[in-house]
Amino acid sequence: MRGINPRIAVVIVYTAAMCMNGLDSTIVNPALLTIARDFGEPVSAANTVEVAFLVALAVALPVAGRLGDRFGTKRVFLAALAVFTAASAACGLAGGLPELVLARVVQGVAGGLLTPVGMTLLFRTFPPHERVKLSRVLIVPTALMPALGPPLGGFLTGHLSWHWLFFVNVPIGAAAVLLGAVGIHEQAEGAEGPFDLVGFLLATPALGLLTYALGFGPSHGWTSPAIAVSGALGLALLAAAVGHLLRATTPLLELKLLGDRVFASAAVLALVTSAGLMGVLFAFPLLCQAVLGASALDAGLSVFPEALGLMLASQAVDRLLPRLGPRLLAVPALVLATAVFAALAVPGVAENAWAVRALMFCVGLVLGTAVLTVQIAGFADVPPPAMGQAMGLFTIVRTLGGALGIAAVAAVIAAGGGSGPHGDAAPGPYRTAILTTAGLVALGTLFALRLPKEAPAPPPFEEEPEDASVTA
Structure with missing residues (x-):
């Protein structure tokens, strides 16, 4: 097909794949009770459906950049998308909990490859000065889809069945793979040296164990044998992995990229903002349910205006970043986001539906502006050959940040005794948890004060773009 513009094809396929991946991180939550009942399992066992996905996703992240560099970003991305789509169908067809968990593991591994390799493909296609325009694309899968997940999951489960939470991926994934196969150019920078097997054997189980401990620690207790051993072993392996990766000639993850001031600042910002956002999206619905007696669907809908704010943020970044620069845009946005998060913890706010909607909209607007600014500015000076490594490292930090935020919030709630029945719990622990996310x-x-003042500028002498009619 000669009529397909490869740049447009990259944007469409990336958006479709990341929307599927983003939705699957949250869409199952409202259906866990229904899934447990259908399979005759306790609700606590159904939580393995989500934990299996997150652990598998974390395990796959360290090798994503290396695989993309060695075999080509197009080939790895489309292969991961095809596996993700097939695993989605297997999830929908599962006849028991073990089958569903196994399919979710496969889905998580593929999803762990999709995010960093897809971002690498996108950022190699568009130079730094053009990435500001991508804010409209980046905001949809990274922030809008996770926000849409809970209400959409509740709707599909209530009106169709939980199987459709996974079946919706199949036609979208199949169409995206076909379009990508004929419309995207291959981009292979090449991976020098042998595969870092030692780094793989250290980093991969470290991330998996830490994600497992963070996911189950608040509910099972941090001192329970499984959690304590997983956390301690994960930290030990992580320390050993960092030491090895700093010494290795061709490391699995290029930690030396953190020596770049802007990229390092962006990575830390990704960790704390992801922790804050995921923490507040975890704590506030619990406040609504445990204290106010709201239903799961109503609680999910209470945070939905955040998605609308995120959509507006994509428009704001597109227009303001070239004029103000990363530092002047991100710092005020984070200050405002801190104030909005803290306002959600003020007594009486949660009881006022319109106040909640307005504040959640502001969460999406101001924090979304900061997140998009950081994501664009952090990679401005990363050369194309290092983009795969940088994107893999950035995604790992952001993923662990989200897990840390949820774990911290859950720990604060548990420490404050916020475990009463619906409509009977004290609001104090939940408000303290929300204030933690503001911190x-x-x-x-x-x-954010370490970000550059100026936005990425076009090169002084731009080359003519390639003929868009040339296909891969």
């Missing part, structure tokens, strides 16, 4: 966002302001 995490405030911490990010210090690192």
Whole structure:
């Protein structure tokens, strides 16, 4: 097909794949009770459906950049997308919980490859000065889809069945693979040296164990044998992995990229903002349910205006970043986000539906502006050959940040005794947890001061673009 513009094809396929991946991180939550009942399992066992996905996703992240460099970003991305689509069908067809968990593991591994390799493909296609325009694309899968997940999951489960939570991926994934196969150019920078097997054997189980411990620690207890051993072993392996990766000639993850001031600041900002956002999206619906007696669907809908704010943020970044620069745009946005997060913890706010909607919209607007600014500015000076490594490292940090945020919030709630029945729990622990997320966002302001003042500029002499009619 000669009529397909490869740049447009990259954007469409990336957006479709990341929307599927983003939705699957949250869409199953409202259906866990229904899934447990259908399979005759306790609700606690159904949580393995989500934990299996997150652990598998974390395990796949370290090798994503290396695989993309060695075999080509197009080939790895489309292969991961095809596996993700097939695993989605297997999830929908599962006849028991073990089958569903196994299919979710496969889905998580593929999803762990999709995010960093897809971003690498996108950022190699568009030079730094053009990436500001991508904010409209980046905001949809990274922030809008996770926000849409809970209400969409509740709707599909209530009106069709939980199987459709996974079946919706199949036609989208199949169409995206076909379009990508004929419309995207291959981009292979080449991977020098042998595969870092030692780094793989250290980093991969370290991330998996830490994600497992963070996911189950708040509910099972941090001192329970499985959690304590997983956390301690994960930290030990992580320390050993960092030491090895800093010494290795061709490391699995190029930690030396953190020596770049802007990229390092962006990575830390990704960690704390992801922790704050995921933490507040976890704590506030619990406040609505445990204290106010709201239903799961109503609680999910209470945070939905955040998605609308995120959509507006994509428009704001597109227009403001070239004029103000990363630092002047991100710092005020994070200050405002801190104030909005703290306002959600004020007594009486959660009981006022319109106040909640307005504040959640502001969460999406101001924090979304900061997140998109950081994501664009952090990679401005990363050369194309290092983009795969940088994107893999950035995605790992952001993923662990989200897990840390949820774990911190859950720990604060548990420590405050916030475990009463619906409509009977004390609001104090939940409000303290929300204030904790405000503190995490405030911490990010210090690192935002290290971002550059000027937005990425076009090169002094731009080359003519390639003929868009040439296909891969």
